[in-house]
Amino acid sequence: MRIAIALFDGAEELDFAGPWEVLAYWAGEVSKDPVEVTTVAATLDPITAAKGLRVIPEHTLHDAGPVDVFLMPGGRGTRALLGVDEPLHVALRAMAGGGTLMTSVCTGSLVYAAAGLLRNRPATTYWSAFDELLALDPTIKPCPDDRFVDDGDVITSAGVSAGIDMALHLVVRLAGEDAARATKRGIQYDPQPPV
């Protein structure tokens, strides 16, 4: 099993690092079957994330090989990926058409909407981005009250930290509740927000 997390300039840090932690912990410490979690980007150059963290991608989208699960983070950098001629959309449609489970965090769903992956589907995004989402595709059924929306072969999440919850749900789907509980324990995910 191969899980690829997209990186791009302006990707929000926790959007990719939260699911990365959950999925890589599961892959390395919990899963009995081999699971690879990797990062993909347009090139192998370091990306500068939304808040300035610079991260080096492991693969380009084109040399990544078959991907079972794809994860598209959000962040202000998504706005540069919404054009009708955006080459990423071709790759996204090819993956979706080839059976890759397509997942997104935060405004990553805007890119899926622009690529046509969310037509007539329920979906979520960052709390303030529903207008943008529906402007890209008015057939989407917005789900602002859901932490994540599992529509079978496409899963979208709410903003930023919601990717952690969605990734744990992914582990439930891929490996069952015991594996997800062991992963949760591994990252000591018993959240206690102080405000």
Add this chain to the structure above:
Amino acid sequence: MRIAIALFDGAEELDFAGPWEVLAYWAGEVSKDPVEVTTVAATLDPITAAKGLRVIPEHTLHDAGPVDVFLMPGGRGTRALLGVDEPLHVALRAMAGGGTLMTSVCTGSLVYAAAGLLRNRPATTYWSAFDELLALDPTIKPCPDDRFVDDGDVITSAGVSAGIDMALHLVVRLAGEDAARATKRGIQYDPQPPV
């Protein structure tokens, strides 16, 4: 105000990326006063984090300038930073002695313990690392039931994801509850673990 987050080979990804997101969101989107959040490492070479993510530090510890808040992540890479001659300990003691607020996530507290920063203090760490913590300094009062322990000029957190809660607490301390609530809303931190 200057906040420096340490990076090193084997640092656990969410240990630094969670607080990074919280603090950088606050700094960039909420704070009325200028706040800089940066990363520091022994050199400017990319570090390879515990699960394989490669990140480029912004500063070395020596060229970082004055630091108001320092954050030490955990991860298996901390075990290489516990030796009695570890140069990092000198820098940590200098910061603590100079009034820097010293914070840690997960097994980052092991490095603080090895540097002598936790003598006779209450502290926490990753749930399975209390034996290691007390072996480094038996005067520490272990607090395994706390999400984070604020002992004034030193704050330690429980494992991995606990750094997000500790960072929000830091925002409360540095800027008040309204700023922390705005930051929490900004990263849509309404956790709903599915297991």
